[in-house]
Amino acid sequence: MANNCGASAASQNGTLFFGYSRVTHHQAWPLPSPVQDLAAFLITRGPYAYFGYGWTGCADDNHPFTRPAALDADYGVPLDYCAEVGGANSGVYRRHWSKATVTLDCHNWNASIVML
Numbered sequence: 001m002a003n004n005c006g007a008s009a010a011s012q013n014g015t016l017f018f019g020y021s022r023v024t025h026h027q028a029w030p031l032p033s034p035v036q037d038l039a040a041f042l043i044t045r046g047p048y049a050y051f052g053y054g055w056t057g058c059a060d061d062n063h064p065f066t067r068p069a070a071l072d073a074d075y076g077v078p079l080d081y082c083a084e085v086g087g088a089n090s091g092v093y094r095r096h097w098s099k100a101t102v103t104l105d106c107h108n109w110n111a112s113i114v115m116l
């Protein structure tokens with residue numbers, strides 16, 4: 001995460017595709033950590049970024065594509081770059097958006113997206 005924070009980070013200066021985590025390579029459903037994945041995306045994304053599924057094979061009635069409601073929320077625009085909070089090596093990263101504050105604890109894999 002630290003490599004994706006700041007104006008010179010590669011994620012800020014190119015096009016980023018960020019895919020949902022999977023249970024296994026061939027099993028995307030149910031999504032194992034949709035809130036954490038979205039938080040990591042919002043914390044690290046630059047001006048050109050895509051978030052969603054990579055190739056997961058064919059969907060069917062038993063394995064439908066799901067769309068978490070959080071994808072339809074308006075988080076606004078980023079107000080800053082991500083930063084590690086809570087001291088060096090805390091593993092907790094935060095980024096402020098105009099309509100939300102997004103935090104991800106990489107050590108405990110906990111995330112919060114607090115709408116303002």
